[in-house]
Amino acid sequence: MRHDDSANTTDDPKLALVRQRRRVIRRTQLLSVRASRTLLESMIAADVIVLATPVYFFGKCAQLKTVIDRTVARYTAIANKEFYFIVTAAVGSKRPLERTIEGLRGFTSCLTGAKEKGIVYGTGAWEVGDILSRPAFEEAYEMGKSV
Structure with missing residues (x-):
């Protein structure tokens, strides 16, 4: 029953x-x-996809991981796209963020014809609003204009 x-x-x-x-x-x-x-x-x-994430303990956030995981049913249809990556973190250098970028590349490497077009490293962003005074803010703006 x-x-x-x-x-x-x-x-x-x-x-x-x-x-x-x-x-x-x-x-x-x-x-x-x-x-x-x-x-x-x-x-x-889309023609262009921007994958953006805050970086916690050198990995992408759970929300972005969920988005990527939910593409599995039709990931082969996400073909011939341009990808831009934006990462923000409290650390002051780009090098520690490469693990996160490699994780994003792991996803795009599974997609036919994916082209990485640019990366913005938002380093030194610890508090809300910190990114506004960092070079990454202007870099992201300029990168967006070029799309």
Whole structure:
């Protein structure tokens, strides 16, 4: 017998709360699937893709990792794209950020015809707004104008 959350067979407030949470989780999962499809379709349709991430402990953020992971179903359709990478971190030099860049290249190396067109290293950005006074801010702006 199927359990139906919409049937209210009891007045137990705890059970009602569990049912409400299940409905919220289902809606959230549905929205997540729709957003993933929309993002994937946008990546397939785009000529240029910018992969940008703050760098924590020398790796890309979880949100970008999730975006990349969700392309697996149709990654072969993300073909012949130009890629730009933007990374920001508190460290003051570019060298430690190369691990992150290599991780992004690992993704693009799986894509047919992917071309790396530019990288912006936003070093020395620890506090909110720090990047505004760094050369990377202007570099990203100029790189965007050239696309």
